[in-house]
Amino acid sequence: MSTTVDRPAAPPAPHGPHEEPRGVVSWITTTDHKRIGILYCVSAFAFFLVGGALAGAIRVELAEPGRQLVTEQTFNTLFTIHGTVMLFLFVGGFGNGLANYLVPLQVGAPDMAFPRLNALSYWFFAGGGVLILLSAVAAAGGGAAMGWYAYPPLSGSGFSPGVGPDLWILGMALVAASSLLSGINVITTAFLMRAPGMTMWRLPIFTWNAIVTAMLGLVAFPPAVAAFALLFIDRRFGGHVFDPQGGGDPVIYQHLFWFLGHPEVYILVLPFFGVITEVLPVFSRKAVFNYAGFVMATLAIGALSMGVWAHHMFTTGVVDNPFFSAMTLLIAVPTGIKFFNWIGTMWGGRIRFAVPMLFAIGFLLNFLIGGVTGVMLASAPIDYQVSDSYFLVAHFHYTLMGGSVFAIFAAIYFWFPKAFGTRLSEAIGRWVFALLFVGFNLTFWPQFVAGLRGMPRRIADYPSGLGFETPNLLSTVGAGVMSVGVLLFLVDVWTAFRRREPAGDDPWGGSSLEWATTSPPPHHNFVTLPPIRSERPAFDLHHPELDPGAGR
Amino acid sequence: MRRRASLAAAPLLVFGATACSGAFGMPRGATEQGRDVFDLWQTFFVAAVAVAALVYGLIAWSLIRYRRRRSDDAEALGAPFRERRGLEAVYVAIPLVIVVALFTLSFRTGQRVDDLDPDPGVRVHVEAFAWGWRFSYPDLDLTVVSEPSGPGVDGPELVLPIDETARIELVSNDVIHAFWVPGFLFKRDAIPGVIQTFDVTPTEAGVFQGACSEFCGLNHAYMRFTVRVVPSTEFDAWASERAGASGAAA
Numbered sequence: 001m002s003t004t005v006d007r008p009a010a011p012p013a014p015h016g017p018h019e020e021p022r023g024v025v026s027w028i029t030t031t032d033h034k035r036i037g038i039l040y041c042v043s044a045f046a047f048f049l050v051g052g053a054l055a056g057a058i059r060v061e062l063a064e065p066g067r068q069l070v071t072e073q074t075f076n077t078l079f080t081i082h083g084t085v086m087l088f089l090f091v092g093g094f095g096n097g098l099a100n101y102l103v104p105l106q107v108g109a110p111d112m113a114f115p116r117l118n119a120l121s122y123w124f125f126a127g128g129g130v131l132i133l134l135s136a137v138a139a140a141g142g143g144a145a146m147g148w149y150a151y152p153p154l155s156g157s158g159f160s161p162g163v164g165p166d167l168w169i170l171g172m173a174l175v176a177a178s179s180l181l182s183g184i185n186v187i188t189t190a191f192l193m194r195a196p197g198m199t200m201w202r203l204p205i206f207t208w209n210a211i212v213t214a215m216l217g218l219v220a221f222p223p224a225v226a227a228f229a230l231l232f233i234d235r236r237f238g239g240h241v242f243d244p245q246g247g248g249d250p251v252i253y254q255h256l257f258w259f260l261g262h263p264e265v266y267i268l269v270l271p272f273f274g275v276i277t278e279v280l281p282v283f284s285r286k287a288v289f290n291y292a293g294f295v296m297a298t299l300a301i302g303a304l305s306m307g308v309w310a311h312h313m314f315t316t317g318v319v320d321n322p323f324f325s326a327m328t329l330l331i332a333v334p335t336g337i338k339f340f341n342w343i344g345t346m347w348g349g350r351i352r353f354a355v356p357m358l359f360a361i362g363f364l365l366n367f368l369i370g371g372v373t374g375v376m377l378a379s380a381p382i383d384y385q386v387s388d389s390y391f392l393v394a395h396f397h398y399t400l401m402g403g404s405v406f407a408i409f410a411a412i413y414f415w416f417p418k419a420f421g422t423r424l425s426e427a428i429g430r431w432v433f434a435l436l437f438v439g440f441n442l443t444f445w446p447q448f449v450a451g452l453r454g455m456p457r458r459i460a461d462y463p464s465g466l467g468f469e470t471p472n473l474l475s476t477v478g479a480g481v482m483s484v485g486v487l488l489f490l491v492d493v494w495t496a497f498r499r500r501e502p503a504g505d506d507p508w509g510g511s512s513l514e515w516a517t518t519s520p521p522p523h524h525n526f527v528t529l530p531p532i533r534s535e536r537p538a539f540d541l542h543h544p545e546l547d548p549g550a551g552r
Numbered sequence: 553m554r555r556r557a558s559l560a561a562a563p564l565l566v567f568g569a570t571a572c573s574g575a576f577g578m579p580r581g582a583t584e585q586g587r588d589v590f591d592l593w594q595t596f597f598v599a600a601v602a603v604a605a606l607v608y609g610l611i612a613w614s615l616i617r618y619r620r621r622r623s624d625d626a627e628a629l630g631a632p633f634r635e636r637r638g639l640e641a642v643y644v645a646i647p648l649v650i651v652v653a654l655f656t657l658s659f660r661t662g663q664r665v666d667d668l669d670p671d672p673g674v675r676v677h678v679e680a681f682a683w684g685w686r687f688s689y690p691d692l693d694l695t696v697v698s699e700p701s702g703p704g705v706d707g708p709e710l711v712l713p714i715d716e717t718a719r720i721e722l723v724s725n726d727v728i729h730a731f732w733v734p735g736f737l738f739k740r741d742a743i744p745g746v747i748q749t750f751d752v753t754p755t756e757a758g759v760f761q762g763a764c765s766e767f768c769g770l771n772h773a774y775m776r777f778t779v780r781v782v783p784s785t786e787f788d789a790w791a792s793e794r795a796g797a798s799g800a801a802a
Contacts, residue, residue: 066703067703072770072771072772072773073770076767076769076770076772145769146767146769147767151727151728151766151767153726153727153728153744154727154728154767154768154769159682159726159727159769244744244745245744249745250728250743250744250745251743251746284618284630285620285628285629285630286629286630286631286632287632287634288634289633289634289635290634290635290636290640291634291635292635293640315730315739315740315741316741316743316746317740317741317746317748317750318743318746321662321666322659322662325655325658325659325662326655329651329654329655330651332647332650332651333644333647333648333651336643336647337640337643337644337647339607340610340640340643343607343610343611343614344636344639346611346614346615346618347614347618347631348618348630348631348633349614349618349630349631350618350619350620350624350628350629350630351614351615351618351619351620352620353619361611361615364611365608365611368604368607368608369604372600372603372604373600375596375599375600375651375654376593376596376597376600378658379592379596379654379658379661379662380658380662381588381589381592381658381661381662381665382589382592382593382596382658384589384665384737384738384739384740385578385589385593385734385737385738385739387739387765388730388732388739388765388766389732389734389765448577449577452576452577452578452579453577453579453734454579454732454734454735454761454763456732456763456764456765457765457767458767458772459772459773460772460773461703461773461774462773463776466761543629
């Protein structure tokens, strides 16, 4: 289905002093937010392939009872690094990349507020990622194998003596520093570098979500870095902060860690709520429904997410379960508002089922399962049963993989033509979507069943005869289907760069400012800016016959 | 149209099929406390299915009713409305009412599950260690402890009398573990430096699987145990037979 519409061509981008430098060195030394955004997204996707390979090994090992592929020690390293890579390096990194690429374009700015700081934050991220990968293979005393939340005393020097955990801590600290710098940049850019006419209440929803994500990072990462630093002191300099033998308290670590860990969940999903809110209206050919409600719901989610961390600790018996249960359940309200707003956005539209829209619909279908199971987990007594079981594993994969990762694919198919000036294939994209959607649900739906039947997470092996075999085998088959989908996606990218079919400046009929410049945009983004009279400046530019802001 | 909607609901039907008669995949809870959690689970599950059915229905309706048809002008735009204030108030209010109701039910169940009996029938001291369990009955002077764990090694057996409240004191002296009996719908973390106290009141005889559910290092997967619930007379016979045999394997 071709969705290109005839519009007057934009004037060719002026060349000369603004011509893009070429070559590897120009990419390493770049301070251009678009290039840094692309570096983030490409690195994050490479981390996704690494994390996916680790997940594949986990699924092969668990396909049937008994040990087939790896030792217990290796298995423990596999899921530790899989979790860390997927959360902080892939989903987090990709969200940062999108914010880097899109926020200056969407607010009508030539670049981020602090371009060099921006480059520094990318290189912190890349360096931290490399350290985390090294922590898996660090030979002296074994790789990091303490789970991605590294609870002491298990992560202490007594039980994890190798250098793996140290490298992991340093890598995490660098990634956290990168998030802080990037967050400062995003907030400053969105607050202070908006084009004339771009009021806060006209910012695209993606940019709003990037702002709230950045704020969460600014509040949540410092305590986690403190926890990592204290853990490092305990490990290497004889500290006893988390060591009960020396009068310390391992529960304090859990508080500090989840004070990051839960907002982190929203750091990993809010940018992608933003992506979905950009994609749905464009392919419904409508304005966003209830714009102010979206912004308020995002702010509410951000605020509430700072007060729910101990719902990860219901089974510790040392936190106020009812308080954290209530706060967690409350988050269902703004999340529900978003769902109804998304439906309202599609309602009355002229929906085109292009590939970004398919992934956005997949996001809605999957994320809802993650949401309603999240409500179950918010109840402390139910959590006594399902916490740390495969039910929990299935739940968070429905939010993070079925949700955020589907939104990442929606984002790639949506903005690829803008970033590279060439389109991915609609035909291949449909297959990628079908394989990922079927494979995803086949992988993770059976894990709900396995969890309810009593299968704990993070086990290298499981006994036969307890009803775990069928769900695990289905899961492994599903993981295989998903990997075919990912490989097909790589083929799609490869052929798109070979074909180099010009995408046009606005292939989808977009709303926000990035669709009012060339594809790819010139060095400082805009040759001329259109007048900004509503939250849809590119749409207004292409539809001068309509009254901006009509329909309120 | 109806077919599409039922396609969207297919995963739920599959889940329903795996559940046996209203349990929705969950064990029914072989203790008083577990049965309470099971009832709460049923309520939460039905609420989740109702909400999911409504939202999936609305999504399916929008996608089918408002899809672009071949006859549509390629340039045609959707309806121009952007807000419906009254409707928005409704969909803020309804989820709020649902979560307040769910919280109330969950809070009450939580209080009953966490409640401690002033006069428990039997007391068991459970020590989790890497990688096994030590169950001691301080009033009976007997201890059951794990063989060294590994693939295919049976864990120790915790024996409890039926219909009597068992007071469990759970500790760990190395890393964090968790005591989980899926058939009881209950787990609690064993944290070094913390003495965890909780009650279970088994209501069904039988053997129940147990496992460590907090990752605790190399042999975490093999840190299993069983719970055997027996009538009181059988429990007394077992206790007198085992009394003094502390330290021996189960």
